[in-house]
Amino acid sequence: MNTFHKFALLALISSVIVGCSSSPTESETETTPPISSSDRYQEERYELKHDVAPDQPISVEHIEEITPQYEPYSLGGNKNYTVRGKRYQVIKDPTNFKEKGQASWYGKKFHGHLTSNGEVYDMYSMTAAHKELPLPSYVKVTNTDNGKSTIVRVNDRGPFHPGRIIDLSFAAAKKLDVIKTGTANVEIEVITVEKPTTQTKKQALKQFQIQVASSQHKDRVETLAQDLSQKLSVTSFVNSEQEIHRVILGPFDDYDLTQKTLEQVKLLGYSSAFVRKN
Known part of the structure; x- marks a missing residue:
């Protein structure tokens, strides 16, 4: 394996394990160990050197609050990992997990790039990054x-700055008034949703959708939506918001059918697909 292929392999592994919010800042390089090839890749894979807010910040009042729901943990992003010489262990059981510290936020620099569990980071979604919570x-x-206060869905790793416990998406930070100050003192609490039993499936889990993928290329997303609709014999559509286009399947009234379709979608190669409420 030549040097280029070795570097490419390291880059690929790093992009999955260490998410969008994990790239170190210039100030960190003075107090941390030398930058490895994988850490250097994290710095160089973005078009912007420094993170910024959107060019034309929008109101996020129309962005709905997330409703917690049961989701199996992602296939990617849930293994223990090392960043800048420090080892992080993913929490196996986050029930009753609480933590206090500082929150920061990340925006345009990472918009459209992959998160640690393979989803596409959308700064207008209510998401966040945490170093050790399962994804x-x-x-x-x-x-x-x-x-x-607000509820976020953690799908990324970070922030890797002393004292900071969570990186909020631009939308989440806007709702909490963190944009102006850059950081804020926060308390976070995990909301655990138990796996539904047979008795609750028909009552509690109705009208669900499957988000397959998202991209900035609308034509590709539309083609994928049509292709999946034909292959799986389900309804599909494209949800577009702030230059991010999402492939959505459904809605589904039957929980078993939703899960069966999700399994089929993942077998087709879309491992980051997940169920969401309609």
Whole structure:
């Protein structure tokens, strides 16, 4: 294996294990160990050197709050990993997990890039990054500086800065008024949703959709939606918002059918597909 192929392999592995919010800043390089080839890849794979807010910030009032639901943990992003010489262990059982510290946020630099579990980072979605919670997890975040709170879906790794416990998407940070200050004191609490039993399937889990993939290329997403609709014999459509286009299957009224379709989607290669409420 030549040097180029070795570097490419390291880059690929790093992009899966260490998500969008994990690239180190210039100030970190003065106090941390020398940058490895995989860490250097994290710095170089983005078009922007520094993270910024959108060119034309929009109101996020129309963005709905996330409703926690049961989701199996992702195939990717849930193994123990090392960043800048420090080892991180993914929490196996996050029930009753609480944590206090600082929240930061990440935006345009990472928009459209892969998160640690293989999804596409959308700064206008209510998501977040955490170093050790299993992916995905639902977390209630309370800004203790102003009392505001919201729920986010953790699908990425980070932040790797001393004292910071969670990286919020632009939308989530906007709702908590973290954009102006850059960071805020927060308390986070994991919301655990038990796997539904046979008795609750028909009552609690109705009208669900499967989000297969998202991309900035609308034509590709539309083609994929049509292709999956034909292969799986299900309804599909494209949901577009702020230059991100998502392939959605459904809605489904039957929980068993939803899960069976999700398994088929993953067998087709879309391992980051997940179920969401309609």
